[in-house]
Amino acid sequence: EESLGKVTLLDYGAGNVRSVRNAIRRLGYALKEVQRPEDILAADRIVFPGVGAFEQAMGVLARRGYIEPLKEYIQAGRPFLGICLGLQLLFEGSEENGGVEGLGLVPGRVTAFDPAAGLPVPHIGWNDLLQKKASRLLQPVGEQRVYFVHTYRAVPDAANADWVLATSEYGGEFVSALKCGEVHATQFHPEKSGAAGLDILRAFLDASEADLALEPALPSSNGHARGLAKRVIACLDVRANDAGDLVVTKGDQYDVRETVGGKEVRNLGAPVELAQRYFAEGADEVTFLNITGFRDFPLSDLPMLEVLRRASEGIFVPLTVGGGIRGFTDGQGVRHSALDVAAEYFRSGADKVSIGTEAVDAAEAYLRTGERTGESAIEQISWAYGAQAVVVSIDPRRVFVADPADTPHPTVATAAFGPHGEAYCWWQCTVRGGREGRDIDAVELARAVEALGAGEILLNCIDTDGQNSGFDTELVAAVAGAVSIPVIASSGAGRPEHFSEVFARTRASAALAAGIFHRREVPIGAVKAHMAAAGIPTRM
Ligand code: 1PR
Numbered sequence: 353e354e355s356l357g358k359v360t361l362l363d364y365g366a367g368n369v370r371s372v373r374n375a376i377r378r379l380g381y382a383l384k385e386v387q388r389p390e391d392i393l394a395a396d397r398i399v400f401p402g403v404g405a406f407e408q409a410m411g412v413l414a415r416r417g418y419i420e421p422l423k424e425y426i427q428a429g430r431p432f433l434g435i436c437l438g439l440q441l442l443f444e445g446s447e448e449n450g451g452v453e454g455l456g457l458v459p460g461r462v463t464a465f466d467p468a469a470g471l472p473v474p475h476i477g478w479n480d481l482l483q484k485k486a487s488r489l490l491q492p493v494g495e496q497r498v499y500f501v502h503t504y505r506a507v508p509d510a511a512n513a514d515w516v517l518a519t520s521e522y523g524g525e526f527v528s529a530l531k532c533g534e535v536h537a538t539q540f541h542p543e544k545s546g547a548a549g550l551d552i553l554r555a556f557l558d559a560s561e562a563d564l565a566l567e568p569a570l571p572s573s574n575g576h577a578r579g580l581a582k583r584v585i586a587c588l589d590v591r592a593n594d595a596g597d598l599v600v601t602k603g604d605q606y607d608v609r610e611t612v613g614g615k616e617v618r619n620l621g622a623p624v625e626l627a628q629r630y631f632a633e634g635a636d637e638v639t640f641l642n643i644t645g646f647r648d649f650p651l652s653d654l655p656m657l658e659v660l661r662r663a664s665e666g667i668f669v670p671l672t673v674g675g676g677i678r679g680f681t682d683g684q685g686v687r688h689s690a691l692d693v694a695a696e697y698f699r700s701g702a703d704k705v706s707i708g709t710e711a712v713d714a715a716e717a718y719l720r721t722g723e724r725t726g727e728s729a730i731e732q733i734s735w736a737y738g739a740q741a742v743v744v745s746i747d748p749r750r751v752f753v754a755d756p757a758d759t760p761h762p763t764v765a766t767a768a769f770g771p772h773g774e775a776y777c778w779w780q781c782t783v784r785g786g787r788e789g790r791d792i793d794a795v796e797l798a799r800a801v802e803a804l805g806a807g808e809i810l811l812n813c814i815d816t817d818g819q820n821s822g823f824d825t826e827l828v829a830a831v832a833g834a835v836s837i838p839v840i841a842s843s844g845a846g847r848p849e850h851f852s853e854v855f856a857r858t859r860a861s862a863a864l865a866a867g868i869f870h871r872r873e874v875p876i877g878a879v880k881a882h883m884a885a886a887g888i889p890t891r892m
Contacts (some may be wrong), residue, residue: 406446406504428533433553684857704741759778
């Protein structure tokens with residue numbers, strides 16, 4: 353195969369590295385993997401895509417004997433691109449995992465975002481770059497935002513000023529790109545930043561002599577932070593139809609069977625093709641939910657893994673996969689942990705996994721005992737891959753009460769009265785795709801899973817699902833007001849105004865829709881144009 357050159361990838365085995373590989377290949381380069389410490393000093397150009405938790409990453413580098421050659425390579429100023437954790441590891445150390453030493457090449461430490469700023473953490477989504485120095489690397493970005501997902505960050509100061517290429521703003525300024533000689537690092541993910549990100553990768557990979565002599569200029573809009581964009585997410589509910597093919601389906605209040613004819617599973621298209629269309633139309637993220645995952649053996653679910661592998665070849669925005677993320681015993685009696693299942697999805701190209709049923713079980717156990725056992729899927733995956741990789745999907749159903757004293761659950765006064773004029777409600781969590789109700793409300797669940805280490809909440813609503821009448825903003829406000837992790841509002845979008853409404857009335861960080869996009873009723877571009885016109889920070 354013809355290629356423009358070789359890129360050496362330092363993959364220490366954590367998180368989704370498939371997307372970086374796919375992006376490099378898409379740009380026409382061949383890949384070599386670091387397999388032994390000697391491969392590092394022998395490389396012409398290294399990409400170090402850090403995904404996961406700081407301590408885990410340093411541990412793997414140390415065990416494999418990579419630390420000394422990596423330091424030598426970087427100190428020599430040779431071509432290097434660190435991504436995300438690949439930037440953070442260059443610093444002296446991090447507060448993450450209770451304090452861990454880093455490679456110590458850049459002065460300063462990596463610390464948590466300041467909770468006093470009151471912003472959701474992890475910092476997830478599309479933000480601006482404020483370029484401090486002109487560079488070939490960031491020149492292609494112009495006005496475009498890039499994709500971040502992290503819980504810790506480094507603050508620029510006098511000691512690391514020589515290194516800082518760009519900062520971004522999120523409750524204060526943090527380092528978003530570094531450069532020293534030919535050593536570069538970005539806190540954001542170029543491989544997840546759409547066309548802008550691919551251009552950044554290309555600028556690093558094709559540094560020709562002519563390019564090196566080029567004197568780039570800073571973009572004219574530089575220095576003005578527009579803020580983290582509110583995300584628009586396209587969701588694909590996937591399941592096998594009666595013929596056994598994986599199809600995108602869409603329910604009405606979770607019922608996915610046709611109401612007329614043979615009651616077949618509604619088929620709205622092929623998963624990879626639809627996802628590809630949403631990427632092209634500007635979706636900020638794509639979510640796949642395997643809606644029958646609770647009853648299948650997840651690792652025998654090869655079609656879904658294949659969907660991810662194929663989707664990640666051409667889609668360069670974040671991909672989330674949910675459904676069946678839990679431990680299970682297979683047909684041969686072999687036990688697989690939730691962590692094994694998640695790892696297989698990450699290897700196949702997922703950036704985040706979304707947990708439904710198992711999260712309710714774990715939250716109930718935690719609320720009963722007040723103890724974190726470390727055994728739940730949330731805790732295990734969060735420890736190994738970082739909280740930002742763990743989404744909890746909640747499937748609540750509204751329960752009306754005439755008087756808050758009628759239920760032990762916390763209630764809210766509702767503007768949409770119940771069928772018998774009830775003025776209060778709470779939201780009951782369900783499992784197994786809404787088939788079974790549990791005695792726990794959505795707000796309690798959200799708080800519990802945050803305490804267990806979830807990094808984001810995907811907040812569905814069975815009552816509004818597929819109704820096109822708008823999000824349940826009372827539910828979203830109650831949950832988003834109770835946690836400090838980002839909340840994705842889901843279920844019920846019918847018009848662009850529903851998106852601006854949920855962002856105006858609640859602290860939601862993102863809004864997700866399915867039916868209106870599948871049926872081509874409202875294009876993603878129309879939603880975004882409306883949001884931007886309403887003054888909501890939006891990635892255009
Ligand atoms: O319990 O960990 O195996 O996860 C199962 C996952 O599958 C959960 O995330 C659960 O929400 C999802 N799920 C299960 N059954 C259904 C169903 O519809 N019968 N789908 C289902 C959830 C809700 C949204 C939907 C929005 C937007 N679908 O994801 O896409 O409501 O729709 P709209 O814009 O058309 O209103 P586990």
